Amino acid sequence: MSDRPVRVRFAPSPTGPLHIGGVRTALYNYLYARQYGGKFLLRIEDTDQKRFVQGAEEYINQSLAWLGIDIDEGVVEGGNFGPYKQSERMDKYATYAEQLVNDGFAYYAFDTPDELNEMRAKLEANNMSAKYDATSRMSMKNSLTLSEDDVKERMERGDKYIVRIKLPRNKEIRFHDEIRGWIVFNSSQLDDKVLLKEDGLPTYHLANIVDDHLMEISHVIRGEEWLPSAPLHVMLYRYLGWEDTMPKFAHLPLILKPDGKGKLSKRDGDRLGFPVFPLEWKSPEGEISSGYRESGYMPAAVVNMLAMLGWHPSDNQELFTIEELIQTFSLERVSKSGAKFDMDKSKWYNHQFLMKASSQELRAMVADAVTDVHTSRGEAYLLKVLDMLKEKVSFANEILPLGQYFFASPAAYDKKVQRKKWKGEVPTHIANYINGLLEGNHDNAEAMESYLQTYANEQGVGKGTLMQPLRWAVTGQAGGPPIFEMLELLGLEEIKQRLQIVAEKVPQA
Numbered sequence: 001m002s003d004r005p006v007r008v009r010f011a012p013s014p015t016g017p018l019h020i021g022g023v024r025t026a027l028y029n030y031l032y033a034r035q036y037g038g039k040f041l042l043r044i045e046d047t048d049q050k051r052f053v054q055g056a057e058e059y060i061n062q063s064l065a066w067l068g069i070d071i072d073e074g075v076v077e078g079g080n081f082g083p084y085k086q087s088e089r090m091d092k093y094a095t096y097a098e099q100l101v102n103d104g105f106a107y108y109a110f111d112t113p114d115e116l117n118e119m120r121a122k123l124e125a126n127n128m129s130a131k132y133d134a135t136s137r138m139s140m141k142n143s144l145t146l147s148e149d150d151v152k153e154r155m156e157r158g159d160k161y162i163v164r165i166k167l168p169r170n171k172e173i174r175f176h177d178e179i180r181g182w183i184v185f186n187s188s189q190l191d192d193k194v195l196l197k198e199d200g201l202p203t204y205h206l207a208n209i210v211d212d213h214l215m216e217i218s219h220v221i222r223g224e225e226w227l228p229s230a231p232l233h234v235m236l237y238r239y240l241g242w243e244d245t246m247p248k249f250a251h252l253p254l255i256l257k258p259d260g261k262g263k264l265s266k267r268d269g270d271r272l273g274f275p276v277f278p279l280e281w282k283s284p285e286g287e288i289s290s291g292y293r294e295s296g297y298m299p300a301a302v303v304n305m306l307a308m309l310g311w312h313p314s315d316n317q318e319l320f321t322i323e324e325l326i327q328t329f330s331l332e333r334v335s336k337s338g339a340k341f342d343m344d345k346s347k348w349y350n351h352q353f354l355m356k357a358s359s360q361e362l363r364a365m366v367a368d369a370v371t372d373v374h375t376s377r378g379e380a381y382l383l384k385v386l387d388m389l390k391e392k393v394s395f396a397n398e399i400l401p402l403g404q405y406f407f408a409s410p411a412a413y414d415k416k417v418q419r420k421k422w423k424g425e426v427p428t429h430i431a432n433y434i435n436g437l438l439e440g441n442h443d444n445a446e447a448m449e450s451y452l453q454t455y456a457n458e459q460g461v462g463k464g465t466l467m468q469p470l471r472w473a474v475t476g477q478a479g480g481p482p483i484f485e486m487l488e489l490l491g492l493e494e495i496k497q498r499l500q501i502v503a504e505k506v507p508q509a
């Protein structure tokens with residue numbers, strides 16, 4: 001439990017479509033906020049205007065909305081800690097960079113690109129790492145090496161400069177991660193990162209820390225790729241005098257490729273045949289990447305699947321609604337090691353949620369594919385078909401093509417079943433049975449089944465040997481939903497016609 005009001009943020013940079021790894025980060029933040037009655041913020045980190053991609057911010061909003069990840073404070077929602085877009089907060093950062101310089105925790109650097117290259121080459125030639133850090137900075141052009149007058153003069157005449165953090169040499173930087181425990185870095189592993197760029201605008205590091213502080217963020221829950229930046233962030237909190245209210249950190253494990261070899265990348269999805277984006281994305285250049293929504297996934301299934309990629313409950317429960325996840329989720333049960341993406345498992349989740357869907361929900365999911373043919377026997381009939389076939393498919397959009405025979409006589413007849421089963425006395429038995437159904441008006445599943453038993457007993461044949469040919473004669477297929485329920489739904493009249501079609505049109509195999 002946290003001692004501060006829980007305020008968490010998802011802070012994507014609008015540099016392209018949101019990858020499912022990012023969606024999972026948003027989801028975990030959301031679940032955490034809801035569990036503790038806290039707030040979930042969406043902050044758009046667009047300090048790097050060069051990487052800005054048209055439509056990306058809207059895509060983020062639409063993706064979260066589709067998945068039911070509601071934002072409490074954000075660009076669209078507003079809130080008391082705005083603006084929530086960094087490009088609209090540009091006036092807030094420079095003063096903190098100044099403060100750091102004045103307090104001796106940062107410095108101005110005037111090195112030109114050529115000078116920087118020269119330094120790198122020199123260091124590399126001496127087998128040293130080419131970093132601008134506690135060792136190398138004293139031989140560079142900055143406010144630590146130049147005289148005060150020189151610095152002043154350079155600034156007055158408009159020389160370009162940046163602000164770099166001044167990290168100590170060989171100091172241990174320790175912080176606690178809610179998932180990984182105590183993390184220790186040595187400051188010598190880091191470099192004097194740029195905080196303020198030549199144009200006076202902040203880098204990600206400065207803007208991120210200042211905003212997390214000003215927005216009173218209690219927990220920073222983000223991807224593992226940010227772990228190497230965390231010691232720098234800890235130093236910034238310390239140097240800015242904000243260590244008391246420093247957020248707690250939780251670095252989530254990577255989502256790995258299905259074979260476990262490396263991080264699941266944006267390119268992997270379409271290469272391996274599954275979506276890695278929540279919604280279909282069309283790049284400004286017109287390139288299309290597939291999305292979960294367009295591939296027929298239900299949002300609840302995607303939420304469940306993502307929740308389980310890196311987190312698991314204390315028991316074996318696998319199916320959770322988002323409300324149940326809010327109750328059960330905990331950072332302690334997030335794993336430290338990467339989670340392999342599993343496409344079959346994703347489909348399995350969708351299948352599970354389809355089975356739980358009501359016929360009305362299914363109807364809405366297939367709405368675009370419904371034609372007059374599908375409604376020719378009325379809405380109630382269509383709903384029953386959807387309900388009957390949902391357990392046979394992974395995606396709702398597979399139902400109508402699979403159930404073609406519910407709306408018209410079979411488009412094709414399985415040749416293999418015909419060859420193996422539609423021979424000898426079988427066609428006669430099936431005809432007799434169907435005629436018997438009509439004569440006795442056995443029009444419900446139970447009566448149809450018991451009449452098959454009666455007929456089989458009278459004829460001295462196994463009931464089982466008649467079932468598959470019966471299904472085949474009516475649907476053209478080898479398998480399908482429970483046979484008598486299917487026959488009841490089709491109705492006696494339709495079954496009679498199907499028998500005629502088989503007798504007249506289907507040649508012997």
Ligand code: GLU
Pocket residue numbers: 010011012013045208221222223226
């Ligand atoms: N803007 C960073 C990103 O794109 C945010 C990282 C963080 O959460 O601190 O992921």
